[in-house]
Amino acid sequence: MNRKQKYGQIKREAIACFWALVAIIVFWTISGLGVSQLNITIFHTPLWAITGCIGTWIFSVILVIWLVKYVFKAFSLDDEEESPEMEGADEQ
Amino acid sequence: MNSNYLALLPVFIFMISMLAVSVFLRKSNAKKESQGFVKEYFIGSRSLGGFVLAMTTVATYSSVSSFVGGPGQAWSIGFGWIYMSVVQVTALFLVLGVLGKKMAIVARKIDAVTVIDVIRHRYQSDVVASISALIIVLFFSATMVAQFVGGAKLFEAVTGYSYLVGLCVFGLVVVIYTTVGGFRGVAITDTICSIVMLFGMFLLMAGVLKQGGGYEHIMEQIAVNKPEMLEPFSGGNMPLTLYISQWMLVGIFTIGLPQSVVRNLSYKDTKSLHRAIIIGTIVVGAMNIGMNFIGVISQGILPEGLDAYGNSVDNIIPLAIAKSLPPLLAGITIIGPIAASISTISSLLLSSTSSIIKDVYLYEKAKRGSAVSENRAKSFSQLCNLILGLAIFAISINPPDVIWKINMFAFGGLESAFVWVFLLGLFWKKANKTGAFWSMACGTVVYCAAMLFGFKIAGIHQILIGISVALVAMIIGSYFGKKTDQETLDIYF
Numbered sequence: 294m295n296r297k298q299k300y301g302q303i304k305r306e307a308i309a310c311f312w313a314l315v316a317i318i319v320f321w322t323i324s325g326l327g328v329s330q331l332n333i334t335i336f337h338t339p340l341w342a343i344t345g346c347i348g349t350w351i352f353s354v355i356l357v358i359w360l361v362k363y364v365f366k367a368f369s370l371d372d373e374e375e376s377p378e379m380e381g382a383d384e385q
Numbered sequence: 386m387n388s389n390y391l392a393l394l395p396v397f398i399f400m401i402s403m404l405a406v407s408v409f410l411r412k413s414n415a416k417k418e419s420q421g422f423v424k425e426y427f428i429g430s431r432s433l434g435g436f437v438l439a440m441t442t443v444a445t446y447s448s449v450s451s452f453v454g455g456p457g458q459a460w461s462i463g464f465g466w467i468y469m470s471v472v473q474v475t476a477l478f479l480v481l482g483v484l485g486k487k488m489a490i491v492a493r494k495i496d497a498v499t500v501i502d503v504i505r506h507r508y509q510s511d512v513v514a515s516i517s518a519l520i521i522v523l524f525f526s527a528t529m530v531a532q533f534v535g536g537a538k539l540f541e542a543v544t545g546y547s548y549l550v551g552l553c554v555f556g557l558v559v560v561i562y563t564t565v566g567g568f569r570g571v572a573i574t575d576t577i578c579s580i581v582m583l584f585g586m587f588l589l590m591a592g593v594l595k596q597g598g599g600y601e602h603i604m605e606q607i608a609v610n611k612p613e614m615l616e617p618f619s620g621g622n623m624p625l626t627l628y629i630s631q632w633m634l635v636g637i638f639t640i641g642l643p644q645s646v647v648r649n650l651s652y653k654d655t656k657s658l659h660r661a662i663i664i665g666t667i668v669v670g671a672m673n674i675g676m677n678f679i680g681v682i683s684q685g686i687l688p689e690g691l692d693a694y695g696n697s698v699d700n701i702i703p704l705a706i707a708k709s710l711p712p713l714l715a716g717i718t719i720i721g722p723i724a725a726s727i728s729t730i731s732s733l734l735l736s737s738t739s740s741i742i743k744d745v746y747l748y749e750k751a752k753r754g755s756a757v758s759e760n761r762a763k764s765f766s767q768l769c770n771l772i773l774g775l776a777i778f779a780i781s782i783n784p785p786d787v788i789w790k791i792n793m794f795a796f797g798g799l800e801s802a803f804v805w806v807f808l809l810g811l812f813w814k815k816a817n818k819t820g821a822f823w824s825m826a827c828g829t830v831v832y833c834a835a836m837l838f839g840f841k842i843a844g845i846h847q848i849l850i851g852i853s854v855a856l857v858a859m860i861i862g863s864y865f866g867k868k869t870d871q872e873t874l875d876i877y878f
Contacts, residue, residue, distance in 0.1 A: 296490075300878065303486050307812065310482040314475055314637065325468050329617045337604035339615045342464035346471045350670035353474040357666045360478070361659045368655055370489045 294368045302366050309364040313356050317349065324348045392544040392716040393554070399581070399720045400558040403574050403727070407566030410573055422763045423747070426567035427498050427739040431489075433652045435660025437576050439477070442648050442661065443668050444575035444728035446476060446639070447582065448528075449535035452676055452722035457698030459680025461691065463607070463614025465623035467681065470673040472636040477665035479640040481649065485658050487811045487877070488649035494876055497650060499736075500643050500807075501744040507810045509873055510818040514748075516825055518740040520802050521643055525733040526777055527791035532733075533781035536726035542703035543719045552781060559727040560774030563734050564767050568651065571731045578724035579668065585721025586675045590682075592709035592718070597685025607684050614681065630846030634797060638852060641804030642796075644732050679705070734777070738770040794833050801828035801851030805859045814878055819866025820859040828855025 294302070325345025333340040411418075417432075418425045433441070459466035488503065497503045501521070505514035533556050540551030563571060597603040613620030639645065652658055683705040687694060694700045702722070706715050742765060750757045757765075780788065802825045809816040832851025835841070842849055 299490065300487070303490075304812070306486070307483045310478055313478065317475055318632070321472065326617055334615075337601050337608075339464065341617060342468065342615070345468045345617070346464070346674050349471050350474055350674060353478075353670065354663070354666050357478050357482075357662050360482070361663055365482075365659055366655075367659070370486070370654060371493055 294366075296372065299368055302368070306360075306365055309360055313360055316356060317353050320352045321345065321349045324352075391712040392719075393546060395713070395716040396540070396544075396554060396720055396723055399723075400555055403577070404558055404562045404565070406574055406577065407562040407570035410570050411565055411567070414569060422759055423743060423766070424498055425569070426763075426766055427735065427743060428647075428651045429567070429569040429572060431493070431651055431653060432569075433572055433648075433657060435652075435657040436664060437572050438481075438648060438652045438657055438661035439663075439665035439668065440576035440579040441572040441728075441732070442477060442481070442645055443665055443672070444579045444582070444725070445644050445648075445732040446473075446642075446669070446729075447579075447672060447725050448729045449532050449539070449722055449726035451672065452582070452725045453535060453539055453702045454699055455673075456676050456680030456683070457701040459677040460683045460687065460701045461698055462619045462623050463611070463616070463681055465614075465617045465619045467674055467677040468617060469623070469628055469631045470635075470677050471670065472632050473639075473673050474666055474670045475636050476639045476645075477669055478662050479637065480642070480645045481658055481662050481665070483640060484646060484807055484811060485649045485652075486655065488646065489652065489658075491811075491876060492650045499739045499743050500647050500650070501740060503650075504806060504810070504821070505744070505748075506873065507869075507877060508806075508816075508818045508821045509869060510822070513806075513818060513821045513825065514744060516822070517643075517802075517806075518744045520799070520825070520829060521740050522737050523791065524795040524799050525644070525737045526773075527788050528795045529730050529733050529737075529777045530781050530784050530788050531792040532726040532730050533778065534784060536723050537781070538699070539703055539719060539722050542700065543706050543715055549782065552778070555723050555727055556778045556781065559730050560734070560771065560778060563731040563774065564770045568735060571728075571735055572651070574731060575728040578728035581724045582672065582721045583668070583675075585718045585724070586672065586679065588714060589706060589710070589718050589721070590675065590679050592714065593679055593682050593686060593705055596709035597682060600682070603682050603685030606688065607681075610688060611684065614684070624844070626844040630848065633852070634800070634846055634848045638800040638804050638848065641800050641802075641807050643799060643803055644736055646803070646807055647736060730777075734770060734774050738766060738773055741773070742766045742769050790837075794836050797836070797846070797848040797851055798829050798832055800848060801832040801855050804852060805855050809859055809863075811877060813863075814874060815863045815868075816859060817863050817866045817869045820861075820863030823862040824855045824859035827858040828852070 325341050328344050329341035331340065414425065417430050424430055455470060491503060495506050501514050501517045504517050505511065533552060536555055537548050537551040540546065541548045562574065566574065594600055607614050618624060680701065683701055686708050687701060687704060694704060706718050710718055746765065747757055747762065805824050806821050810821065828851050831854040832847055835847040835850045841847060
C-alpha cells in the first residue's frame with residue numbers, strides 16, 4: 294500500500310466507525326427503552342435491563358470484531374520508501 | 386469498621402509490587418533509553434502491543450468514580466444507571482479506530498512524542514500549542530487531585546486508617562513509580578491495575594450477593610421496596626436528557642480526550658491496534674456493567690434511605706465492601722478502586738510532565754538554537770515529574786474549593802477544547818491555525834462559563850454547548866483564516 298492508499302483506507306475505517314456508532318445507538322435505544330415497553334421480567338430481572346445492558350455490550354463486541362476483520366486492514370505505519378522491509382512483515 | 390493491619394496489608398504489598406515492576410522495566414529497557422531518552426520515557430519507543438494498549442487505555446479512562454461514585458448512583462437509580470454506563474463501550478473503537486492510524490503515521494513522520502507535537506505541526510502554530518499545554522496541565526492537575534482524594538477517602542472508609550495514611554500509602558508510591566518507570570512503566574502498571582480492578586470487582590460482587598441472601602432475594606426486595614429501580618427512567622430520577630447528556634459526555638466525545646489520544650502515538654503496529662480495539666471494548670463493557678451492577682445489588686445489604694448512609698452515594702461502595710467482606714478480603718477488594726485511581730494519576734502525571742518538558746522547555750530551547758544534552762533532558766524530565774507529582778500530592782492533603790470546580794469542568798472542558806482540533810485536523814483539509822485557536826479558546830471558555838452559571842439548552846448537559854461552539858468556531862475560523870501550507874498538508878492528506 295502506498296501512502297495515498299493508506300489514507301484512503303483510514304478514511305474508510307473512520308467512516309465505518311461512525312456507522313458502527315450509529316448502529317450501537319439504534320440498538321441501545323431499541324433493546325433498552327424499546328424493550329422496556331413490553332414489561333417482561335425473567336430471572337427476577339426486567340428484560341430491558343438484560344437486552345439493553347448486556348445486549349448492547351455483546352452487540353458492540355460483535356460489531357467491532359466484524360469491523361476489525363472485514364473493514365480494517367493491516368499495513369505498515371512507516372513510509373514504504375524509508376523501510377521497504379516492513380511492508381512484508383505486515384501483510385500476513 | 387476494621388482498623389487492623391489485615392486490611393492495610395494487601396494495598397501495601399500491591400503498591401510495593403507496582404514500584405518493583407517500574408524499577409525492573411526501567412532497568413531492562415536501559416538500552417532503548419540510550420537510543421533516545423525522551424521517546425522512551427514519554428512514549429515507550431512506540432512498542433506497545435495490543436493487550437497492553439487496550440488495558441492502559443481502559444485503565445486511564447476508568448477512574449476512581451467508575452468504582453465509587455458511579456456504582457453509588459446505581460444503588461440509588463437502579464438498572465437505568467447501568468444502561469447509561471454501557472454507552473462507554475463506544476469509547477475505545479472511536480479513539481483508536483478513528484484517530485489511531487493517522488496519528489501513528491503522522492507521529493512517525495514528524496517524530497512526535499506528545500499530542501501537542503502533532504497539534505503544533507498540523508496547525509503550524511506555537512500559540513495553539515501553548516494553549517493546549519496550558520489546558521492540559523490545568524485540567525489534568527485538578528483531575529489528579531480528585532483521584533488522590535477519592536482513593537484516600539475510600540481507603541479511610543474501608544480500613545479505618547486516617548485519610549493521610551491512605552494518601553501516603555498509595556499517593557507517594559504512584560508519584561515515585563511514574564517518575565521511575567516513564568511511559569512503559571505506566572502502561573504495564575496500568576495493565577496490572579486493570580486486571581486487579583476486574584478481580585476486585587468479581588470478589589465484591591460475590592461478597593454482596595452472598596451477604597444479601599442471593600440474587601433472587603435481593604431482586605424481590607428491590608421489587609417490593611423500590612420498584613422504580615427496575616424502570617429505565619427510574620420514576621423520573623433518570624430522565625431522557627440525562628441519557629443523551631451521558632452519551633455525549635462519556636461516550637462519543639471521549640474521542641478527543643488527550644490522555645487517550647496520546648496512546649495512538651505509542652503502539653507498535655496496526656495488528657496491535659486492531660487487537661486493542663476488540664479487547665478494550667470487551668473490558669470496558671465488563672467493567673461498567675459489573676461495577677454498576679454491584680451498586681444495584683448493594684440494595685440487598687444497604688436497604689435504607691440515603692440519610693442512613695451519610696447522605697452521600699460515595700459512601701455506598703465503601704460500606705458495601707466493609708459490610709460484605711472480612712478484613713483481608715476487603716483489603717484486597719479496595720485495591721480495585723485504588724488501582725483505578727493510580728492508573729489515571731500515573732498517565733495524567735506523565736502527560737502533564739511531557740507537556741512541560743517536551744512541549745515547552747525542549748521546544749523553546751531548540752527554537753533558540755541551544756542544544757539540550759541527553760543527560761540534562763533526562764534529569765529535567767524526572768525532576769519535573771517528581772516535583773509536579775509531589776505538588777499535586779501536597780494539594781490533595783487539603784484541597785481548596787477551586788480545585789473541585791476545575792475538576793468538575795475537566796472532562797467536558799478537555800472534550801470541548803480538543804475534539805474538533807483532533808478530528809477535523811486529521812480529516813478536514815481546510816482546518817487551520819485560526820480555526821483551531823478559536824475552537825479551543827471559545828469551546829473551553831464557553832463550556833466553563835455555561836457550567837459555572839448552570840446554563841443548559843433543552844436540559845442537556847453543557848457539553849452540548851461547549852462542543853457546538855467549538856465546532857462553529859473551528860469552521861468559521863478556518864474559512865476566514867490563512868490556508869495551511871501545502872507542504873504541511875501533504876503529510877496529513
